[in-house]
Amino acid sequence: MRYATVVITPREGGLNPADSALVASPAVERDVVHQVNLLNDGTIVMLYALRGNIDEAVQELRGCDSVIAVDGSGEGExxxxxxxxxxxxxxxxxxxxxxxxxxxxxxxECTRGGGLRVTIVGDDATIQRAVDDVPDGVTVSLEGIGDYHPEADKLYGTLTARQREVLEAAVEKGYYEVPRRATHEDIANEVGLSAGTVGEHLRKVEGRVLSSLVTR
Known part of the structure; x- marks a missing residue:
């Protein structure tokens, strides 16, 4: 079994009219799409994770002609x-x-410019066919392809985009090497966050990884 990770980016706006409204909104920043499903009637349902003013984003989306229904919850995230x-x-x-x-x-994973980072799983020929079928209205950038390891990929997929960014910077900077080659401050300078926020993200990541190991 193989996987391919690609970034799909629209030429302008978002990948659908409602997504374009979120991209343009000053109220929120898109984080990830947890679920997206095509229904039998040809409509689509999606579950977004966002950062910012969720209530204000809901009000903006209610003014979008393509939106049939919208609801939200949370403050800040x-x-x-x-x-x-x-x-x-x-x-x-x-x-x-x-x-x-x-x-x-x-x-x-939502990316800048209204795109999505998507991983698809299948055999090589089917993955290539799926990539070739992407419509002309978007660009496709291949980021990785290889053998699929579901447990590791599933665990990594449970992290938020920000947690993945901090974790990747920590690994690259040598935070987990012995002896440790980087501090929270070093990672913070790399990702544009405070050292305290970096520490909080890493504790959440470590807690999730360790919990998954203990409960096996």
Whole structure:
């Protein structure tokens, strides 16, 4: 079994009209998409994790013509449920997963410029076919391909985009080497956060990893 990780980026806005509204919103920043499903009636439901003013984002989305229903919860960080009428591009993207024998690994990581970092799982020929089917309205950048290791990938996928960013910087800087080659301050300078926030993120990551090992 193989995987490919690609970044799908629209030429402008977002990957659907509601996503474009979130990209343009000053109230929130997109983090990840936990779930996205194409329903039998051709509409799409999505569950976003966002950072910022969730209530204000919900109000903005209610003014979007493509939104059938929206609800949100959380302060500072939270979730938004969206039920939307897709445009042609978003419908084509969803049909790629339905029409090819690939699995979409969630959560999907939101990137700057309205894109998504997506990992699909299948055999090489099917993955290539799925990538080739991406519509002209978006660009595709291949970030990685290889053998799929579900346990490690599943655990990594439970981390937020910010936690992954901090963890990757910590590993690159040598924070986990013996002797330790980096401090919270070094990592903070790399990712643009305070040292205290870096420490909090790393404690959450370490807690999640250790908990997964103990409960096996």
């Amino acid at each position: 939270g979730l938004i449920y969206l039920h939307i009428e897709p445009d042609e591009t978003s419908l084509q993207l969803m049909e790629i997963i339905q029409d090819n024998e690939v699995v979409l690994q969630t959560p999907l």
